[in-house]
Amino acid sequence: MKRLLIAGSIACATLLFTAACGDDKKADAPAAAAAASGAASESGSAAPSGSAKAGSSGKAGQLQYQTVAKLTGELFTKDADCPVGQWDGNSTGVDPKYRSAVANFKQFDCYKKRGDMLPHRGQQAIYVEFKSANAAKAYAQDQAKAYPTLVVGNTVVVAGSGLKDTDMKAYLEAVNETAGGAGQILA
DSSP: OHHHHHHHHHHHHHHHHHHHHTOOOOOOOOTTOOOOOEEOOOOOOOOOTTOOOOOOOSOTTOOOHHHHHHHHHHHHTTSTTOSEEEEEOOSSOSOHHHHTTEEEEEEEEEESSTTOSSOSEEEEEEEEEESSHHHHHHHHHHHTTTSOEEEETTEEEEEOSOOTTSOHHHHHHHHHHTTTTOSEEEO
16 A cells, blocks of 8 residues: 555656646556666766767667666766666656557656655656557657657657756667667657
8 A cells, every 4th residue: 555655646746747847748658568677777887977878789670678778777877967767657748649559658767866756857768669650750750849859660769858967869879879770860
């Protein structure tokens, strides 16, 4: 019961946070979406803050959530505005016209410290798998009106705007490299 109350509180707070910021363009998953992968770990990578270093653990022409999650956590938690990062499967953000087309949704939130109930910077990265490439492209074009966005096949990664010391375009370029450079970055 305690976990249910905490989860409900987080969902309500995130909804209020999203509404207060006027950021209603993010995505959610259907109830069958996979659970969040947990907190991202800090990296010992030699890449400077604000840049990203891609690995090649994904398949050419495809984005793998695990690869994107690792790269995001390693880069974003180097930023002073994101000392603790966590991926979550939020259900409050996709514009209703795209909800039925979503197969998997994850968002990366930044917290000041572990255990905080509300993120310091919400939705700094969004990973969305769609059921079709056409839906992904339409969603990516809508998101690109406000945020740097990468589309690879039926998958979209949206970069947030709250991390001033992180180069979001370089981040998306690094994510694209994990898919063999097969994607398109929209801005």
